[in-house]
Amino acid sequence: MSGLFVKDEIGGGNFPDSINKIMIVADTIDGELAIRNDNYKFLIANNLFGSTDGYSYIRIRKWNHYSGNTNYFINNEVLSNTTILNIPTINVPYYNIDFSNNVIAPLNISSVQNVSYDSDGSSNSQNGLGQFTSFPSHYTPGFFKWTYNGISPGGSGTPGTNLVFINIPGTNDIVDAGNPAPEYTDIDLTRNDRGRLGGPYSILNYNPTINPSNGKAFIYDLEIPTNLQPTTQPINIKAKAYHRN
Numbered sequence: 001m002s003g004l005f006v007k008d009e010i011g012g013g014n015f016p017d018s019i020n021k022i023m024i025v026a027d028t029i030d031g032e033l034a035i036r037n038d039n040y041k042f043l044i045a046n047n048l049f050g051s052t053d054g055y056s057y058i059r060i061r062k063w064n065h066y067s068g069n070t071n072y073f074i075n076n077e078v079l080s081n082t083t084i085l086n087i088p089t090i091n092v093p094y095y096n097i098d099f100s101n102n103v104i105a106p107l108n109i110s111s112v113q114n115v116s117y118d119s120d121g122s123s124n125s126q127n128g129l130g131q132f133t134s135f136p137s138h139y140t141p142g143f144f145k146w147t148y149n150g151i152s153p154g155g156s157g158t159p160g161t162n163l164v165f166i167n168i169p170g171t172n173d174i175v176d177a178g179n180p181a182p183e184y185t186d187i188d189l190t191r192n193d194r195g196r197l198g199g200p201y202s203i204l205n206y207n208p209t210i211n212p213s214n215g216k217a218f219i220y221d222l223e224i225p226t227n228l229q230p231t232t233q234p235i236n237i238k239a240k241a242y243h244r245n
Helices: 106-110
Strands: 003-007 021-025 032-036 041-045 056-062 071-074 082-086 095-100 113-117 123-127 142-147 163-168 218-223 238-242
Touching: 003 021, 032 041
Parallel strands: 003 032, 021 041, 032 056, 041 071, 056 082, 071 095, 082 113, 095 142, 142 163
Antiparallel strands: 113 123, 218 238
């Protein structure tokens, strides 16, 4: 598709829902992806962003900031002509975004543009991912994870005491070079590969012609509460499977 815009519903809100989410998975977007929605957390996984004959944009302007949720941008491939823009149009009260296992063309680092808002409402504009006092705002609490993307965002800015910033650039390798945490494991149960073929939302689930298991169905979305106790009853597990055939 040439563009995808996810906007707030009328009367939307920041819902404390750990299960429901906006999922953008295994797509090709050669124009613009724009997120301006705080109803549910988002999962943006295993997509291809960018085109060979023009400029593309990824704009994350607003997201679900409920502290019990995490918003994921994982296992995507971003071409060098794609500009990543994080421009909160309101003063976001909490960061909870995880960028992990992506393949991002090195030229993107100089293309990233950011505008955030300080606690007093004044704008703090920087070009490039090198200044994390702006991307994200160090005045805002929460966490921002940049892990195993093959490149470092660079810079030495201190994000401050409010923001937990985790920066693990990883290597330039693709195979078995992603986040080793179990929630990122490949569908063949090996360590996460970076890019579209890796992770639990691999495009191998969606294209049986390239699936080494000959197009058989896999569970591609599984969520279970993380705060289980021996007395927890019932236990709600939500699973989705996909079978193209």
